[in-house]
Amino acid sequence: MPDVELRDDGALVVRSYTLAKKSDRHSYNQIAIPLNGVLDISIEGPFHRVGVGQAAIIVAGKIHRYSAEENSRFLVANMAHLPENAAASANPVVEIDKELMIFCNYADAQLKSSSDDATGVLLYSLFCKLLEAQTFASRTDPRVLRALQLIEEDLGVSHPVETLANVAHLSASQFKNLFKVYLGQSTRDYIATRRMERAKTLLRNTDYPISVVAVDVGYDDASAFTRRFRKHFGQSPKEFARNRKIPFQQHNS
Numbered sequence: 001m002p003d004v005e006l007r008d009d010g011a012l013v014v015r016s017y018t019l020a021k022k023s024d025r026h027s028y029n030q031i032a033i034p035l036n037g038v039l040d041i042s043i044e045g046p047f048h049r050v051g052v053g054q055a056a057i058i059v060a061g062k063i064h065r066y067s068a069e070e071n072s073r074f075l076v077a078n079m080a081h082l083p084e085n086a087a088a089s090a091n092p093v094v095e096i097d098k099e100l101m102i103f104c105n106y107a108d109a110q111l112k113s114s115s116d117d118a119t120g121v122l123l124y125s126l127f128c129k130l131l132e133a134q135t136f137a138s139r140t141d142p143r144v145l146r147a148l149q150l151i152e153e154d155l156g157v158s159h160p161v162e163t164l165a166n167v168a169h170l171s172a173s174q175f176k177n178l179f180k181v182y183l184g185q186s187t188r189d190y191i192a193t194r195r196m197e198r199a200k201t202l203l204r205n206t207d208y209p210i211s212v213v214a215v216d217v218g219y220d221d222a223s224a225f226t227r228r229f230r231k232h233f234g235q236s237p238k239e240f241a242r243n244r245k246i247p248f249q250q251h252n253s
Contacts, residue, residue: 010079012124014111025064029079030058031086031131031217033104041065041092048093051142053149055096057086075104077124081133094136095145098152099201108155127209140182143168147175153190155195156218161187170185196232199225203241210237 010028017039032055033038039050042062050056057063059082068074110238114120140148147164164187165175176187183190195217202213211222214237219225229237 006046009081010077010128011120012107012110012111012127013076013078016071016073016077017066021065022065023063025063027087029060029082030056031079031082032056033075033077034102034106035075035108037069038073039068039074041068043092048143050093051145053095053101053145055094055099057082057089057092057094059087064076073108075108075130076077077127079128083128085132085134085136089136090229091136093107094134094135095140096134100134101157103127111153111204117234121177128204139142144175144179144182145178151194153181155191155198156216158218159187183223192228194231195219196229199237200233200240209240213237246252 015036032041032050034050034052034054036052039056040047041050041056041058041061041064042048043056043058047065048056064199067195091107103126107127110119110123137163150164150167151159159174161172164179165172168175168179170180179187179190186191197214199217202208202216203210206213208216210226214220214225217225219228226236229235229240233240235243
């Protein structure tokens with residue numbers, strides 16, 4: 001990944017690569033996130049395949065070889081300093097959450113349409129904040145990852161184990177065992193947790209009625225949703241929505 005001059009702490013760039021394998025080493029760190037397609041990368045070790053929903057952590061000074069499928073595109077952060085969670089990761093390929101992936105696609109659109117340096121600085125700053133919040137789970141088995149992607153596409157619908165196992169090309173029993181190995185919980189518990197996190201995000205960042213939020217995360221019964229939310233967060237959706245609002249205060253000039 002070609003060396004560039006960093007301005008201040010770092011920068012975001014959008015890149016595409018060829019099928020031909022290339023080798024590089026540079027004086028700064030990189031986080032490479034596929035926007036579409038996959039990246040095959042070796043960082044002083046075996047090759048790893050990095051797909052959408054994942055990121056490659058390339059530490060400064062490390063020799064890395066890489067190639068990509070045709071038409072693949074990547075958001076690359078050139079960073080003078082890695083956040084602690086990235087620097088401490090034992091794995092060069094990690095999972096990123098849906099919120100960071102959404103931001104990466106937004107940043108891609110902004111970088112393509114704006115030549116304003118201030119926009120680039122702001123995007124990089126926001127990227128760093130989101131990166132610091134990542135848990136950087138170990139790389140998930142690709143078969144389980146396909147099921148996770150299906151779940152994330154719509155948390156409001158039912159995802160029977162049989163359907164998820166079919167997507168993963170595994171038997172139901174094999175899938176359940178593998179899912180628990182990588183996620184540490186059953187599919188039922190995982191989906192319930194993701195639904196609550198999604199509900200919390202909607203209540204924090206939108207003015208949707210609680211009944212609408214409930215349906216969005218798979219609850220036709222608002223009362224059942226309220227009970228689940230309270231059990232998960234220790235307060236009702238109404239209380240959470242009320243507490244997160246900052247009252248508007250008028251100031252005399």
